[in-house]
Amino acid sequence: MRCPYCRENHDKVIDSRGADDGRVIRRRRHCQACGKRFTTYEHVEENNRLWVIKKDGTRVPYDRQKLLGGLQKACYKRPVSAKAVLAIVEEVEDDIFRRHEREVEAVEIGRETADRLKQLDQVAYVRFASVYKQFRDLDDLLDEVRDVLGSSQPDAPDQGKLF
Numbered sequence: 001m002r003c004p005y006c007r008e009n010h011d012k013v014i015d016s017r018g019a020d021d022g023r024v025i026r027r028r029r030h031c032q033a034c035g036k037r038f039t040t041y042e043h044v045e046e047n048n049r050l051w052v053i054k055k056d057g058t059r060v061p062y063d064r065q066k067l068l069g070g071l072q073k074a075c076y077k078r079p080v081s082a083k084a085v086l087a088i089v090e091e092v093e094d095d096i097f098r099r100h101e102r103e104v105e106a107v108e109i110g111r112e113t114a115d116r117l118k119q120l121d122q123v124a125y126v127r128f129a130s131v132y133k134q135f136r137d138l139d140d141l142l143d144e145v146r147d148v149l150g151s152s153q154p155d156a157p158d159q160g161k162l163f
């Protein structure tokens with residue numbers, strides 16, 4: 001890196017640390033020619049980012065915090081540990097980063113996440129799904145709830161015969 005003081009291209013990195021939640025790396029450099037210190041910042045190039053296509057067609061950079069926040073909201077006061085929530089995020093990321101290089105539809109991230117959440121907690125699943133699917137009306141939501149309850153109670157039809 002060319003020194004801003006003496007223009008020599010002969011420096012040594014003396015410190016590197018992440019900033020802005022890992023999106024930036026800040027490096028302190030020591031110019032071997034003039035002895036001055038300067039700082040450089042390294043960013044992920046925008047083109048290398050995974051973009052998320054929203055329902056209205058707009059694109060935003062993938063943001064782990066958004067997914068994590070949505071899951072945390074869905075799991076509020078539910079018996080799902082913070083560790084389990086983070087594990088879902090990591091699994092979903094592994095999956096979508098492997099299958100998509102440049103862009104992915106938001107609904108796909110939602111579906112991947114909801115599928116995993118469904119195995120953990122049905123209430124959290126319905127909460128999460130109601131946001132990402134943006135049910136058109138209450139009937140759609142109730143259909144989904146019925147599906148969830150139906151799949152978790154395979155013996156339900158026989159219960160009426162007990163009495």
Ligand SMILES: [Zn+2]
Pocket residue numbers: 003004005006007008031032033034035036
């Ligand atoms: Zn210098």
